[in-house]
Amino acid sequence: MSAEVPPPGALVVFPVHGIGEVASGDDLGQLIADALGRSHLELADGDVVVVTQKVVSKAEGRVVALDPQDKAAKVALVESEAVRVLRRRGDMLITETRHGFVCATAGIDVSNLAAGQAALLPVDADRSARSIRASLHHRLGRSVGIVISDTFGRAWRRGVTDVAIGVAGVAGVVDLRGTPDATGRELQATEVCVADEIAGAAELVMGKDRNVPVAIVRGVPEHWLRPASVAEEIVRPPAEDLFR
Amino acid sequence: MSAEVPPPGALVVFPVHGIGEVASGDDLGQLIADALGRSHLELADGDVVVVTQKVVSKAEGRVVALDPQDKAAKVALVESEAVRVLRRRGDMLITETRHGFVCATAGIDVSNLAAGQAALLPVDADRSARSIRASLHHRLGRSVGIVISDTFGRAWRRGVTDVAIGVAGVAGVVDLRGTPDATGRELQATEVCVADEIAGAAELVMGKDRNVPVAIVRGVPEHWLRPASVAEEIVRPPAEDLFR
Numbered sequence: 260m261s262a263e264v265p266p267p268g269a270l271v272v273f274p275v276h277g278i279g280e281v282a283s284g285d286d287l288g289q290l291i292a293d294a295l296g297r298s299h300l301e302l303a304d305g306d307v308v309v310v311t312q313k314v315v316s317k318a319e320g321r322v323v324a325l326d327p328q329d330k331a332a333k334v335a336l337v338e339s340e341a342v343r344v345l346r347r348r349g350d351m352l353i354t355e356t357r358h359g360f361v362c363a364t365a366g367i368d369v370s371n372l373a374a375g376q377a378a379l380l381p382v383d384a385d386r387s388a389r390s391i392r393a394s395l396h397h398r399l400g401r402s403v404g405i406v407i408s409d410t411f412g413r414a415w416r417r418g419v420t421d422v423a424i425g426v427a428g429v430a431g432v433v434d435l436r437g438t439p440d441a442t443g444r445e446l447q448a449t450e451v452c453v454a455d456e457i458a459g460a461a462e463l464v465m466g467k468d469r470n471v472p473v474a475i476v477r478g479v480p481e482h483w484l485r486p487a488s489v490a491e492e493i494v495r496p497p498a499e500d501l502f503r
Numbered sequence: 504m505s506a507e508v509p510p511p512g513a514l515v516v517f518p519v520h521g522i523g524e525v526a527s528g529d530d531l532g533q534l535i536a537d538a539l540g541r542s543h544l545e546l547a548d549g550d551v552v553v554v555t556q557k558v559v560s561k562a563e564g565r566v567v568a569l570d571p572q573d574k575a576a577k578v579a580l581v582e583s584e585a586v587r588v589l590r591r592r593g594d595m596l597i598t599e600t601r602h603g604f605v606c607a608t609a610g611i612d613v614s615n616l617a618a619g620q621a622a623l624l625p626v627d628a629d630r631s632a633r634s635i636r637a638s639l640h641h642r643l644g645r646s647v648g649i650v651i652s653d654t655f656g657r658a659w660r661r662g663v664t665d666v667a668i669g670v671a672g673v674a675g676v677v678d679l680r681g682t683p684d685a686t687g688r689e690l691q692a693t694e695v696c697v698a699d700e701i702a703g704a705a706e707l708v709m710g711k712d713r714n715v716p717v718a719i720v721r722g723v724p725e726h727w728l729r730p731a732s733v734a735e736e737i738v739r740p741p742a743e744d745l746f747r
Contacts, residue, residue: 264508266544269517270708273510300510346745353745361659370693410693414658414746415605416666417739418676418696420703432662435710449614449654452662456703459664463700463723464514466679479707495661501590501597502658502746 288394384425404429431492532638628669648673675736
């Protein structure tokens with residue numbers, strides 16, 4: 260495979276190695292541009308760059324001290340980041356964050372951090388995405404889409420998947436309503452959350468255990484590349500949600 | 504891009520065109536093998552072949568008559584395929600199917616079918632996947648993974664995504680618990696539903712409006728290729744589900 264040119268219509272998803280440790284104040288666009296250069300990879304117009312939440316939180320200084328033995332402190336931290344606790348089972352809290360995300364422990368986690376630290380979600384991951392997009396455009400002259408991804412559980416199905424918590428320059432949801440299906444009849448209601456599918460595809464080449472916080476998705480349809488927002492397109496308002 | 508060889512570690516996702524109309528009794532492995540041949544594409548050992556539910560249901564004769572104007576008949580059909588209705592809003596029923604899937608209208612839909620027809624979910628999509636896997640092995644001598652995908656909505660997030668309703672030869676959930684993270688500490692609990700991420704990645708090259716019911720995902724890690732089952736790995740039993 261690795262020596263073969265992909266067939267027409269292919270999507271190519273590949274990891275960006277060598278980002279290294281990320282610290283508060285780092286310019287992620289710069290780190291990504293440098294890592295691509297060292298890997299002899301070039302960004303192309305229309306690529307989608309998927310960046311995991313953890314490095315965005317680190318770059319934005321959203322890391323706090325947390326004693327791993329102090330369960331009360333952990334619960335207090337989760338409650339301070341959540342607007343609501345939906346379910347509670349033992350230590351595990353399913354929360355709604357102030358962004359409207361429903362996820363475990365308000366999206367706070369401690370993996371891939373120094374002992375005694377915890378990472379909070381970015382304050383506004385759509386803004387984080389726009390900022391990385393602008394930085395990459397400035398440095399490399401390429402116009403790309405950005406997806407900030409995080410790992411969430413789901414109702415009804417086991418296992419976690421990566422989803423989009425912020426986007427810039429690439430659609431959250433693509434509305435196919437009114438598009439004729441292959442029989443020529445109108446499709447009834449098909450709004451596809453392509454940003455979540457892109458985040459999940461990127462996860463397949465990152466892997467939790469491989470310390471690869473960035474992947475490139477090449478070959479998405481051009482008409483998906485547009486101004487976009489997870490907050491406006493993907494977060495389902497409680498009033499239209501049957502499960503809150 | 505299309506003229507470039509993918510970088511190391513890349514996943515390549517590409518559509519299989521030319522499957523054509525599928526009828527009850529068709530051997531999907533044969534149809535896929537023929538379409539690949541006409542497209543001058545070769546299957547490789549370790550590829551994952553993603554097949555949408557609609558063509559599996561058609562091949563297995565799971566298509567029934569349904570007058571699109573007869574709302575009572577539609578509700579009766581949904582109720583006959585569901586074991587439980589979780590939520591009801593107007594015409595829209597969120598149901599639990601006998602497989603344990605939570606989805607709208609028991610997974611029944613009418614797109615890409617002749618007028619007056621509706622497709623039911625396969626009786627056992629893990630079995631469907633095993634059967635396609637065996638047929639492709641028999642015809643092409645290749646050992647591949649199979650994911651049967653369908654399009655489901657989710658709680659809390661707008662837009663639908665493709666997920667796995669059946670698998671063969673490729674993992675449903677990959678358990679990374681106990682794998683050291685990049686800092687060398689043990690990851691707490693990270694069971695990743697790679698089958699859903701593979702289904703979503705395939706959807707990105709299929710598109711509801713393009714009549715491409717099959718895609719190939721090339722480059723998944725070898726250790727994901729093993730006997731597997733959506734029913735056993737992904738369907739969350741009600742007893743451990745906080746949202747049923």
